[in-house]
Amino acid sequence: MYDNPFAGVGLHAAGGVAHGSFYVPLKKVRAWAWESAWLVQGFTAWIIMPWLVAGLSGAHPWLALSQSSGRTILLTFLFGAMWGAGSLTFGLSVRYLGMSLGMAVALGYTVSLGTLVPPLFMGEFGSLVAGWGGRLVLLGVLVCLGGIGLCGLAGIRREREQTIQATAERRTLLLGFTVATFSGIMSSGFAFGIQTGQPIAQAAFVHGAPPIFKNGPVFVVVMAGGFLVNCLWCLYLGLRNRSVGDFIGRSNGQQHDWHGAAAEKSAPGGRIGRNYLWAGLAGATWYVGFMLYGMGTTFMGRYDFTSWSIHLAFVIVFSTLCGLWVGEWRGVRRSTRWLVTGALVILVSSTFVIAMGNRLATEVVGPAAGR
Numbered sequence: 001m002y003d004n005p006f007a008g009v010g011l012h013a014a015g016g017v018a019h020g021s022f023y024v025p026l027k028k029v030r031a032w033a034w035e036s037a038w039l040v041q042g043f044t045a046w047i048i049m050p051w052l053v054a055g056l057s058g059a060h061p062w063l064a065l066s067q068s069s070g071r072t073i074l075l076t077f078l079f080g081a082m083w084g085a086g087s088l089t090f091g092l093s094v095r096y097l098g099m100s101l102g103m104a105v106a107l108g109y110t111v112s113l114g115t116l117v118p119p120l121f122m123g124e125f126g127s128l129v130a131g132w133g134g135r136l137v138l139l140g141v142l143v144c145l146g147g148i149g150l151c152g153l154a155g156i157r158r159e160r161e162q163t164i165q166a167t168a169e170r171r172t173l174l175l176g177f178t179v180a181t182f183s184g185i186m187s188s189g190f191a192f193g194i195q196t197g198q199p200i201a202q203a204a205f206v207h208g209a210p211p212i213f214k215n216g217p218v219f220v221v222v223m224a225g226g227f228l229v230n231c232l233w234c235l236y237l238g239l240r241n242r243s244v245g246d247f248i249g250r251s252n253g254q255q256h257d258w259h260g261a262a263a264e265k266s267a268p269g270g271r272i273g274r275n276y277l278w279a280g281l282a283g284a285t286w287y288v289g290f291m292l293y294g295m296g297t298t299f300m301g302r303y304d305f306t307s308w309s310i311h312l313a314f315v316i317v318f319s320t321l322c323g324l325w326v327g328e329w330r331g332v333r334r335s336t337r338w339l340v341t342g343a344l345v346i347l348v349s350s351t352f353v354i355a356m357g358n359r360l361a362t363e364v365v366g367p368a369a370g371r
Contacts, residue, residue, distance in 0.1 A: 005358035008299030009310060009351050015292030016314025020322055022285040028278040030271060033243035037279045039234040040247075044283025046223035046230075053291055054216030057209070064204035064217040073221055076197035080225025082189030086110070087226065088233055089183040109184025110312060136357030137306055144309050144350035150343035151316060157336045158329060191308040193222035194297070215294035223290075248272075289315075306354045313347045320344060 029037045054061040065073060197218035205214045238244040249272045297307040320340065329337065 004299045005355035006352075008296040008307065008358075009355045011292050011296030011299065012307060012310045012351070013314045015289045015296060015311055016318045018285050018289030018292065019311075019315045020318030022282050022289065024322075025278045025282040025285065029275045032246045032275055032279075033238070033241055035234040035237035035241070036243055036246035037275070039231060039238075040276060040279035041283035041286065042227055042230045042234070044280045045286040046227035046283075049284055049287035049291075050216070050220040050223050053287070054213070054220055057213035057216055059204045059209040059213045059216035060207050061204070061217040061220050063207050064200055064209070065221070067203040067207070068200045072197065072199045076193045076200065076218065076221040077225040079189040079193030079196055080222035081229050082186050082225075083193065083222065084189075084226030084229030086183045086186030086189060088230060089179055090187065109181060110187045110308075131360075133357045133360035136360060137354050138357075140350045140352075140354030140357055141306070141309050143346060143353055144313050147313065147343050147346035147350055148316065150339060150346060151320065154336055154340035154343055157339065158332045161332045161336060188308075190222060190226075193225070194218055194294075197221060212295050212298050215297060216291075219290060219294060246275075300355075300358055306358060310351045310354055313351050317344050317347050 026037055026041060051061060194215065197215075200218050200221065201209075201214040204217045205211060209216070235244075238246075293307065293311045296311070300307050321344070324340075329340065
């Protein structure tokens, strides 16, 4: 019933819309330091929403976790912490390399490792390359990486065409690639966590969770690990920058919010409420993206680990489209616009190649299983 890779691609596309736009509400936050806004959205996205959705969807998170081994829960949590470290350093890679190149390098590592390491870890890579369906899946992953590379190239050309000043020094560029590599490798921990946590999902399914929501308890554990890392870092920044008073409308000393504007020492109660609302909305939107990711994974058939590359491809597509819409590509040459357009077409095409490979593998395994 749930082996429908093309339906899975549709859900991943919807998840890409959510993840490509979740940052928009954060831009409404005023007079708060970055760490304050990020901590509120993170608590909403990685603690409140996973438990709320898992409970309301009938996934029975407490029951599923109680029936799972401590080793499975610990590994899933640690992979979540690994992903949390990657999400923190992603911002630094963008700072040193720029948005397009930083995203291309970091997500290139994330896509390749998050898609290919799970079958290697589970001993399924041999069967993956043995059949035409698996080979088509690998081709789709390579096409996806090619599309990411073209997005990065288009981003470099955009920055050169829009910026008068010279490019960064070689040492800064080297540092950027180092940070982006670390971020990409660590961010793939989310995909590892989902695969490692499948016994938790199976326990939820056995206790009555709808198949499409069985990954809910897995998200609870993975995102708890990611939240711990982000929380510790944000609290450290809050103490260092004396911005912990943001949460009650009062910070010590003159601060600058993450938009670069000077923040007031105290903010009106209405503004504080709006800040919590916008940051919470950003977190809820972020979680919806991964909820749709988890739902899409249940449709992907034999090679469900390919969900990671499909999801990230759509995140890049829709975040780039948002950038085009708000004018980030204004003033670039027509050839650069055609390059980024071609990259987006390649990324979308890669998702259908992967879905086709999943479908072919399912059709081959299905009749064989019935003999």
